[in-house]
Amino acid sequence: MRYLYGAVICALVFGVSAARADEAPFSIVKSHDEVEVSSGGSYAESREVIYKVLTEQGARALRQVTLSYTEGFQQYAVMAAYTRKADGKRIDVDKSSLLRGYGASSEPGFEDVKTITVVFPNVEVGDEVALTTAFRQTVPWFGQSYAEEFTFSRAVQASDVSVALTAPSDMALQIDARGLSAPTTEQLNQKTRHVWNYSNAAPVPPESDAVDEADSGPRLVVSSFHDYRELAHTYETMLKDRAKVTPEIQALAGQLTAGVKGERQKAQALYDWVSEHIAYVEIVLGAGGFVPDYASEVLANKYGDCKDHVILLEALLAAEHIDSSPVLIEVGNRYALSPAPVPSAFNHLITYVPSLKLYLDSTARYAPFGELPDTDADKPVVRIASADTARTPPALPAHASLKSVETITIAPDGSVAGQTEVTAHGSVTMEMRALLDAAQALGDTEYFHRAMGPGVEGKLSPGPGGNPTDSYTFSAQYRHANAVNIPGPGTLANLEYKPFSFSLLLAGNLPANRTRDYVCPSVDAEEDLTINLPSGVSVISMPTSASLSAEGVTLQTHYAQPSPGVIQETVHVVSSHPAATCSAAYYTRVHNQLAQMAAQLRYQILYR
Numbered sequence: 001m002r003y004l005y006g007a008v009i010c011a012l013v014f015g016v017s018a019a020r021a022d023e024a025p026f027s028i029v030k031s032h033d034e035v036e037v038s039s040g041g042s043y044a045e046s047r048e049v050i051y052k053v054l055t056e057q058g059a060r061a062l063r064q065v066t067l068s069y070t071e072g073f074q075q076y077a078v079m080a081a082y083t084r085k086a087d088g089k090r091i092d093v094d095k096s097s098l099l100r101g102y103g104a105s106s107e108p109g110f111e112d113v114k115t116i117t118v119v120f121p122n123v124e125v126g127d128e129v130a131l132t133t134a135f136r137q138t139v140p141w142f143g144q145s146y147a148e149e150f151t152f153s154r155a156v157q158a159s160d161v162s163v164a165l166t167a168p169s170d171m172a173l174q175i176d177a178r179g180l181s182a183p184t185t186e187q188l189n190q191k192t193r194h195v196w197n198y199s200n201a202a203p204v205p206p207e208s209d210a211v212d213e214a215d216s217g218p219r220l221v222v223s224s225f226h227d228y229r230e231l232a233h234t235y236e237t238m239l240k241d242r243a244k245v246t247p248e249i250q251a252l253a254g255q256l257t258a259g260v261k262g263e264r265q266k267a268q269a270l271y272d273w274v275s276e277h278i279a280y281v282e283i284v285l286g287a288g289g290f291v292p293d294y295a296s297e298v299l300a301n302k303y304g305d306c307k308d309h310v311i312l313l314e315a316l317l318a319a320e321h322i323d324s325s326p327v328l329i330e331v332g333n334r335y336a337l338s339p340a341p342v343p344s345a346f347n348h349l350i351t352y353v354p355s356l357k358l359y360l361d362s363t364a365r366y367a368p369f370g371e372l373p374d375t376d377a378d379k380p381v382v383r384i385a386s387a388d389t390a391r392t393p394p395a396l397p398a399h400a401s402l403k404s405v406e407t408i409t410i411a412p413d414g415s416v417a418g419q420t421e422v423t424a425h426g427s428v429t430m431e432m433r434a435l436l437d438a439a440q441a442l443g444d445t446e447y448f449h450r451a452m453g454p455g456v457e458g459k460l461s462p463g464p465g466g467n468p469t470d471s472y473t474f475s476a477q478y479r480h481a482n483a484v485n486i487p488g489p490g491t492l493a494n495l496e497y498k499p500f501s502f503s504l505l506l507a508g509n510l511p512a513n514r515t516r517d518y519v520c521p522s523v524d525a526e527e528d529l530t531i532n533l534p535s536g537v538s539v540i541s542m543p544t545s546a547s548l549s550a551e552g553v554t555l556q557t558h559y560a561q562p563s564p565g566v567i568q569e570t571v572h573v574v575s576s577h578p579a580a581t582c583s584a585a586y587y588t589r590v591h592n593q594l595a596q597m598a599a600q601l602r603y604q605i606l607y608r
Helices: 008-014 056-062 228-238 247-256 263-277 295-301 306-319 428-442 444-452 502-507 584-601
Strands: 026-037 043-053 064-070 074-084 090-092 099-102 109-111 113-119 128-137 147-151 157-168 174-178 184-188 191-200 219-223 282-284 325-329 348-353 358-360 380-383 388-391 400-410 416-426 456-461 471-480 490-492 523-532 539-541 546-550 553-563 566-575 605-607
Touching: 026 056, 043 056, 056 064, 064 074, 064 128, 074 113, 228 325, 228 380, 228 388, 247 263, 247 295, 247 306, 263 306, 263 358, 295 306, 306 325, 306 348, 348 380, 400 428, 416 428, 428 444, 428 456, 428 471, 444 456, 444 471, 502 523, 502 553, 502 566, 502 584, 546 584, 553 584
Parallel strands: 026 157, 109 282, 400 523
Antiparallel strands: 026 043, 043 128, 064 113, 074 090, 074 128, 099 113, 147 219, 157 191, 174 219, 184 191, 325 348, 325 380, 348 358, 380 388, 400 416, 416 471, 456 471, 490 605, 523 566, 539 605, 546 553, 553 566
16 A cells, blocks of 8 residues: 555554644645556656644654665665755755665564665755656566555645546456546557546544545455455465465374364364464565565474464464465554555454364464464455455454452551553454563563553562463552652542553544444453541541443443451443444434533542
């Protein structure tokens, strides 16, 4: 996928949660894209784009722009680059000063991606930054097909934007254009040229947790694939013989399933081994990173990326006569497929076992067998072996639950000693395991300082390691000096440790309104808190217990004082949605109730 406005979009627009439409960091003065497609699927693309710098943030982002391409398959050249000052003076970038590098990813791994970094001189607010490039896809990623998508950000003001595409007249193209002007079409000998125009005079700010712009925003998708079945068949030919069962693979499969009865149990044994023993390493080599190594090579190397994991697991399953299929999926916030098929709509590969009706993601480090991480849930997919489209199952509260049991004791000097036990079930076990690993990397002291604030000392006790299961329990002990002002009066709030926020589970940061679909996970979360008070401290006021509900969401709170020195509090939130995303109309309907729930969670206990 190409964001028409270049590499600055993701880092500048979507990475700034506080940006407002009247504070857009830049605007698009001009963006003209000219694409010429050959009959074999290769294409040449020239682009001229001019940005207007509106804020200092925009100036920082536009002082350096990095372009990336895959050597052997693509070529990229900078034809012109300059800064135009507010007074009209043009300062050209010296082409000899272009920075050339290797690798466009910050992730550790192997790739043959090369980069060209353009450093624009003397960029200030009010200036224009212009870049003209020539790009060529010399070898198509998928067979002899052409497929490309352009996504336009609604957060950016744009004045003069166009995409022109010329292709052989006998090339059947699937075209999906949304939010653009109707195309003009002309015949040029045996070629057809289409031109689309776009403008955005009233930019709107990004919205937290919104689905990808490709799902609902303006876009242009052009593909020579007739449908997703053709795309799947093409990809299947690219994978031919990659999952061949060698004697080494046959022997390993037999060893791992020795004494194991049942197809599901065998599949789990093989999945667990691949998940635990094949290190995940990002590899973007060859045809856009779509083609894996041979399964035998992955086994010998003991590392690979998602496609390598899939191809080795496919071979191991085949050795035990269990059919499986690679599955194309996207792990960002895209939840819909364009009717015009493009490989760039997918950025991940997982496994489907049809006899078990089960999706598996062995690269999801903490995913137990049979569970998918949230990034894989309720996503459109293409199953390669059967060449059909489908959807992964959504996460449901029954398969995603958290319970935190906390006891804190307040000493006469105002210090707090606490202990917490957290139990997770289903897909959220992955998040808890990841949290514990990250916390151990930080160290207990730094982790508790970040989680609860300076002055808190604590120790985490991780749950058992080994192959992930669908439940996980860990505990924490912590102490906070001078946490409570004794004798008071004062409030008791946020003294306990728990690794989640009820407010965020309800509705994220609860924006005033939404105009786009957004990700709304389903989860069942519960807290059971006991507070032991020191002698002589009494409760002035406690919140009223409440039971609130909205469409798909419930909140129950209960406060009690079984004895003068003990307070018990329980909070239970269930968020249950039929899909991974919710509509803006739904959010409008439930916003007031969600706001009431958030207010209920802010109530505090007063003491003296």
